[in-house]
Structure formats: C-alpha cells, structure tokens
Amino acid sequence: MSTILLRSVPKTAQYVNNIVLQRQTCCTLNTRINFHTVNDNNSAHSKNSNGYNNNYKQNYNRNNKTRVRATAFGIAFTAAAAVLTTSDSDSKKDSSGKVDYKSVREAIANLLDVEGYDDGSYGPLFVRLAWHASGTYSAIDKSGGSNGGCMRFEPESKWGANSGLQIAREVLEKVKKQHPGISYADLYTLAGVVAIEEMGGPEIKWRPGRTDHVDGSKSPADGRLPDAAQGAAHIRDIFCRMGFNDREIVALIGAHSFGRCHRDRSGFDGPWTRAPTTFSNEFYRVLLEDKWTVRKWSGPVQYENATKDLMMLPADMALLTDSEFRKYVELYVKDDEAFRKDFAKAFAHLLELGVEFPGDHSHGTAPALGEKRSLWNRIFG
Numbered sequence: 001m002s003t004i005l006l007r008s009v010p011k012t013a014q015y016v017n018n019i020v021l022q023r024q025t026c027c028t029l030n031t032r033i034n035f036h037t038v039n040d041n042n043s044a045h046s047k048n049s050n051g052y053n054n055n056y057k058q059n060y061n062r063n064n065k066t067r068v069r070a071t072a073f074g075i076a077f078t079a080a081a082a083v084l085t086t087s088d089s090d091s092k093k094d095s096s097g098k099v100d101y102k103s104v105r106e107a108i109a110n111l112l113d114v115e116g117y118d119d120g121s122y123g124p125l126f127v128r129l130a131w132h133a134s135g136t137y138s139a140i141d142k143s144g145g146s147n148g149g150c151m152r153f154e155p156e157s158k159w160g161a162n163s164g165l166q167i168a169r170e171v172l173e174k175v176k177k178q179h180p181g182i183s184y185a186d187l188y189t190l191a192g193v194v195a196i197e198e199m200g201g202p203e204i205k206w207r208p209g210r211t212d213h214v215d216g217s218k219s220p221a222d223g224r225l226p227d228a229a230q231g232a233a234h235i236r237d238i239f240c241r242m243g244f245n246d247r248e249i250v251a252l253i254g255a256h257s258f259g260r261c262h263r264d265r266s267g268f269d270g271p272w273t274r275a276p277t278t279f280s281n282e283f284y285r286v287l288l289e290d291k292w293t294v295r296k297w298s299g300p301v302q303y304e305n306a307t308k309d310l311m312m313l314p315a316d317m318a319l320l321t322d323s324e325f326r327k328y329v330e331l332y333v334k335d336d337e338a339f340r341k342d343f344a345k346a347f348a349h350l351l352e353l354g355v356e357f358p359g360d361h362s363h364g365t366a367p368a369l370g371e372k373r374s375l376w377n378r379i380f381g
C-alpha cells in the first residue's frame with residue numbers, strides 16, 4: 001500500500017499537496033510521498049516496503065581470486081602475484097568474497113533520514129554522488145565513469161563540482177565498514193539508486209561489478225562535469241560526450257526535482273521544487289509554468305519564481321529556451337509515467353558508463369528512448 005505522509009505546510013506550498021495527491025494514482029505501489037517545505041528539517045520519511053529484487057552475480061570476485069595460483073616458482077612468487085591481483089580492488093579483500101547486497105541496500109536506506117540536515121534526508125546528496133561519480137565518462141576514449149571509486153581521492157575529491165559530496169562519502173563509510181566486500185565504486189552508485197527508490201522514484205536497474213582503484217591517478221582532468229552557468233550548447237557537449245541524446249539529457253536533469261543548491265558548495269542557493277525529497281516531474285512543471293526572472297543578489301546568476309521560493313540554474317533554463325530540449329520538458333509535464341520510465345533507463349545507463357562487468361564487455365546496453373543516438377555515441381559508442 002502506498003504510504004502518504006502529509007505534513008503541515010505553508011500556504012505557498014499548499015498547491016503542491018494537491019498536485020502530488022493527484023499523482024498518487026500514478027505512483028507505483030510501495031512508494032512514499034513526502035511533503036517538505038523549503039526550510040522544514042523534520043524528517044517525514046518512513047521506510048518503504050519494496051521487496052528487494054536483487055538478482056546479483058555475487059560470486060564475481062571469486063573469479064578474480066582464482067587468478068592467484070600456486071606455481072612452480074614457489075611461495076614467494078605466489079604471494080607477490082596475490083598482492084598484484086588484489087591491489088586494484090578493495091572489494092576483493094573480503095575473505096568470503098560475498099556481499100549481501102540486500103543488506104547493503106537496507107543499510108543505505110537506514111541512513112537516509114536525518115533530522116537537521118537540509119530537508120531531512122541525505123537522499124538528494126546520494127543521488128548527486130552517484131551522478132558525479134559516473135558523469136566523468138567520455139565515450140571518446142572510454143575514460144572516466146563510476147568504475148574505480150576515484151572520488152574518494154584527490155584530484156576528484158577536491159574538484160569544485162564535487163563540493164559537499166564528501167559528506168555523502170563520509171556517511172557511507174558506515175556501510176563500507178559493515179560490508180567491506182562492496183567496492184566504493186559500487187557503493188557510491190548503489191547509494192544513488194537506493195535513494196531514488198526510497199524517495200518514491202522508479203526501480204533502477206543496478207548490478208555490482210565495479211572495482212576500486214588504489215589512488216586518483218586514473219581520474220580524468222577536471223572539467224568533465226557540467227557548468228551550471230552555461231547553456232544548451234555546453235549541456236550537449238557534456239552529455240553527448242557521455243553518449244546521451246536530447247531526450248535522455250532532459251530526463252536526467254529531472255533529478256533536480258530533488259534537493260537544493262547550497263551557497264557554500266556551488267555558490268547557488270535554494271531548491272527547485274517544494275517537495276525536494278520526493279521523486280516527481282515537479283521540476284519540469286514549475287520550469288514550464290512559473291515565471292522566471294534573474295534573482296537580484298550578490299551571488300551568481302540564477303533565476304527565481306514570482307514567489308521567490310524556488311530557483312533555476314542558467315543550465316536548467318536552457319531546457320526551456322532550447323526548442324529541442326523543451327519538447328521533452330513539455331512531454332514530461334504531461335506524462336509522468338514517461339518521465340519515470342525514461343529517467344530509470346537513463347540513470348541506470350549513466351551508472352554503467354565505462355564499467356566492464358564480469359563476463360560482460362558490452363558496457364551495458366544503451367537505453368532506447370525512441371530516437372537516434374547522439375552523434376558522439378554513433379561514432380564512439
């Protein structure tokens with residue numbers, strides 16, 4: 001049964017209640033609907049009762065271990081080979097080689113609700129962590145992506161774009177300690193998936209198999225994540241480099257239904273919607289229906305609505321001003337189910353970019369959203 005948690009909200013947010021209530025029939029069973037006011041820090045979450053559908057290849061690490069074999073060169077060589085074999089992956093240090101991903105999911109879900117942090121949940125931060133861990137991928141040379149878990153090392157940990165994400169990584173250390181067999185790369189991506197599902201989003205296909213690098217030497221140069229101050233051409237450059245098309249780009253940026261901007265992280269300020277811990281198409285609706293003007297303040301250029309309680313980044317506004325992007329904004333306002341489906345596919349694909357899963361060298365399958373692949377993808381994908 002759907003759990004609907006109603007909260008007391010100020011008048012300016014009342015209409016959101018109606019919208020979200022109307023949407024309840026579209027939400028899948030077992031999802032939660034949370035109402036959060038802009039400055040409301042009290043947690044309204046309850047755990048959903050999703051039956052975890054984890055059909056994972058839990059034994060993948062064992063294959064790696066079999067590489068370490070005793071040979072005629074004696075014990076010393078074997079020991080050296082073992083070190084070499086295990087050195088690229090913390091996940092392989094687990095003595096049993098098994099990870100209980102259902103328990104990992106539960107442990108992540110248990111971390112989400114936090115009174116006093118933002119809107120009462122680490123969920124949006126975990127989603128951003130998963131996205132920034134993966135969004136460094138380049139289809140040109142197949143570098144970057146979530147494999148390696150490199151954001152825990154410099155230089156990625158120090159990139160301006162990743163400011164604030166150390167909070168998520170620190171919080172997730174608890175899960176890593178409980179489940180040392182999971183790689184950081186798997187943990188960071190799974191955290192985003194669990195957060196989305198727990199915040200009422202669609203089920204996201206996710207599988208383990210990412211391994212950890214031992215330092216940040218394989219990180220790409222800074223500059224692969226999008227610059228919020230820029231427009232449509234830049235957005236296409238960034239996302240087409242990853243292999244995404246216009247429809248997928250618009251679907252992915254719909255994640256801005258979650259969370260908020262922080263003055264001390266990006267320099268921008270405020271939430272996109274009045275229900276920032278609930279998955280919805282509300283980002284597109286307010287983008288399309290509200291009247292946006294440049295905010296007069298000492299910070300970077302950003303937009304505010306007439307009631308001044310919501311914000312848009314210049315990059316968000318590009319989804320409105322670019323006619324190709326805009327048609328998908330209009331589609332997702334009208335068709336919440338299309339957004340849920342498209343988002344789930346594109347986000348799952350994002351998390352797999354550049355990852356070679358054991359026994360699968362396809363880099364995952366490209367989501368087919370009913371239009372031609374981007375130019376980059378056709379050339380390099």
Ligand code: HEM
Binds near residue numbers: 131252253
């Ligand atoms: C043009 C593309 C994008 C730009 C320019 C952009 C920019 C930003 C900025 C500036 C912030 C505020 C960070 C802070 O101050 O804490 C933010 C937050 C966020 N972004 Fe994006 N983003 C983009 C795409 C995406 C995508 C593709 C996703 C996920 C699929 C995503 C998920 C989020 C989430 C969930 C937050 C809220 C984090 C929190 O509340 O702590 N963004 N984004």
